[in-house]
Amino acid sequence: MTQKFDNLINGTWVAGASYSPNINPSNLSDVLGDYAQASAEHLDSAVQAARAAFPAWSVSGIQARSDALDKIGTEILARREELGTLLAREEGKTLAEGIGEAARAGNIFKFFAGECLRLAGETLPSVRPGIGVEVTREPMGVVGLITPWNFPIAIPAWKIAPALAYGNCVVFKPADLVPGCAWALAEIISRSGIPAGVFNLVMGRGSVIGDPLVNHPGVDAISFTGSQGVGGRIAQQCAVNLKKVQLEMGGKNPQVILDDADLAQAVELSVQSAFFSTGQRCTASSRLIVTDAIYPRFLDAMKTRMASLKVGDAQQAGIDIGPVSSLTQLEQDLSYVQIGQDEGAVLVAGGERLARDNEGFYMAPALLTETTATMRINREEVFGPVASIIRVKGYEEALAEANNTPFGLSAGIATTSLKYATHFKRHSQAGMVMVNLPTAGVDYHVPFGGRKSSSYGSREQGKYAQEFFTTVKTAYTLS
Numbered sequence: 001m002t003q004k005f006d007n008l009i010n011g012t013w014v015a016g017a018s019y020s021p022n023i024n025p026s027n028l029s030d031v032l033g034d035y036a037q038a039s040a041e042h043l044d045s046a047v048q049a050a051r052a053a054f055p056a057w058s059v060s061g062i063q064a065r066s067d068a069l070d071k072i073g074t075e076i077l078a079r080r081e082e083l084g085t086l087l088a089r090e091e092g093k094t095l096a097e098g099i100g101e102a103a104r105a106g107n108i109f110k111f112f113a114g115e116c117l118r119l120a121g122e123t124l125p126s127v128r129p130g131i132g133v134e135v136t137r138e139p140m141g142v143v144g145l146i147t148p149w150n151f152p153i154a155i156p157a158w159k160i161a162p163a164l165a166y167g168n169c170v171v172f173k174p175a176d177l178v179p180g181c182a183w184a185l186a187e188i189i190s191r192s193g194i195p196a197g198v199f200n201l202v203m204g205r206g207s208v209i210g211d212p213l214v215n216h217p218g219v220d221a222i223s224f225t226g227s228q229g230v231g232g233r234i235a236q237q238c239a240v241n242l243k244k245v246q247l248e249m250g251g252k253n254p255q256v257i258l259d260d261a262d263l264a265q266a267v268e269l270s271v272q273s274a275f276f277s278t279g280q281r282c283t284a285s286s287r288l289i290v291t292d293a294i295y296p297r298f299l300d301a302m303k304t305r306m307a308s309l310k311v312g313d314a315q316q317a318g319i320d321i322g323p324v325s326s327l328t329q330l331e332q333d334l335s336y337v338q339i340g341q342d343e344g345a346v347l348v349a350g351g352e353r354l355a356r357d358n359e360g361f362y363m364a365p366a367l368l369t370e371t372t373a374t375m376r377i378n379r380e381e382v383f384g385p386v387a388s389i390i391r392v393k394g395y396e397e398a399l400a401e402a403n404n405t406p407f408g409l410s411a412g413i414a415t416t417s418l419k420y421a422t423h424f425k426r427h428s429q430a431g432m433v434m435v436n437l438p439t440a441g442v443d444y445h446v447p448f449g450g451r452k453s454s455s456y457g458s459r460e461q462g463k464y465a466q467e468f469f470t471t472v473k474t475a476y477t478l479s
């Protein structure tokens with residue numbers, strides 16, 4: 001019989017209103033378990049529990065919080081292979097990518113175990129004699145955390161860890177497609193010594209659980225990662241309710257390849273950026289902007305390298321690229337390959353569904369050439385293993401094309417020129433800039449986020465996370 005996994009509400013495992021199967025995208029006959037679908041009433045109970053737990057937790061003391069976060073991080077790191085395997089099985093990242101992501105989640109908890117000991121304030125003299133001024137940070141209250149399916153353990157970790165570190169209570173709604181990692185993380189948190197109600201897991205659909213979470217009067221702030229469409233609607237709802245909100249959304253990240261680039265390095269980082277993790281990263285590069293003189297050599301080398309990529313079961317040794325995560329996403333990826341060709345692009349590699357021993361959502365990474373900046377494939381986020389090349393004359397045109405997008409998450413440049421690298425770092429309109437590195441692949445102790453339509457609100461990760469998860473108080477004392 002398939003195992004059932006329940007929601008965690010007020011320290012108790014609570015049965016769902018119904019259950020839905022969690023299916024392995026590498027093998028559609030493999031069911032990881034049946035995961036609870038919460039009702040709106042469950043969501044309300046979770047918010048009430050978080051509200052009730054907040055007064056005590058907010059003044060619980062930083063040693064208790066640090067110890068709990070450290071315990072969670074230690075366990076995740078110790079179980080990284082098991083959790084990484086679960087991640088590969090439910091989301092379709094390769095085993096190496098899954099284990100890497102699990103380790104990242106563990107390190108994030110360890111980082112915030114330290115950060116909550118370092119929450120500094122300020123003491124200033126007043127402009128009025130005989131008065132002292134203190135500026136301190138206090139927790140926001142009850143925070144609702146809503147996460148996407150593509151990083152099923154790292155993104156929950158980088159929201160939950162700072163939320164708890166700074167004294168907030170949490171209601172966490174993971175993506176409906178990947179409840180397995182969320183449940184495993186919640187189970188670890190439930191044994192960390194954190195009091196009942198401080199952390200609650202409520203699984204279910206966005207329309208059933210996400211929407212009431214955003215609109216619940218008992219929730220003080222919403223941190224969301226996902227698509228631009230859903231994020232935009234959440235921002236509007238939070239504005240109406242005067243609720244603090246933080247949104248991390250999509251990207252259409254450029255990877256510039258200049259004539260003077262190291263060719264082998266440029267090809268490797270382009271393949272990495274565009275196709276690893278099946279292209280399902282907000283920081284993936286789907287626009288390869290290549291200058292004239294290197295273009296023929298770059299294209300040949302890309303085709304050769306792409307022919308060597310092994311697409312297959314995420315848990316199998318030697319696989320470079322796992323399956324697409326769902327049928328809906330696969331259909332979207334394939335449709336964009338067609339849209340690109342209908343617009344005049346030329347498909348030079350991949351772009352078709354692949355059959356493997358197991359039935360799964362496999363797709364050959366696609367490369368399109370002869371594309372222009374106005375085509376839909378260069379303006380809209382595909383979120384799959386689909387990249388296009390935009391050919392340009394030189395650096396100035398490359399920079400203009402890189403910035404010619406409504407998004408602004410990550411941007412990369414491959415060059416041996418210090419002058420161009422320095423100029424690009426300064427003039428790229430992205431929140432994160434990479435020189436001779438893939439657009440995806442970031443550290444956990446520094447800020448993460450973008451500009452334009454990619455992000456809204458303060459940055460996530462590193463010490464910058466305190467901007468969102470705390471509120472500032474200014475106190476005056478007559479001496």
Ligand code: NAP
Binds near residue numbers: 147281
């Ligand atoms: P999505 O469809 O926007 O969903 C994100 C989350 O929002 C899911 O938990 C979803 O629940 C929930 N949701 C859906 N409708 C909602 C509503 N009306 N109210 C409240 N919550 C709602 O995004 P996705 O397909 O999971 O993820 C892919 C997107 O995430 C891409 O655009 C990618 O670029 C972006 N992303 C951004 C970052 C970043 O840091 N910038 C990182 C990773 C991914 P369901 O699962 O039930 O739909």
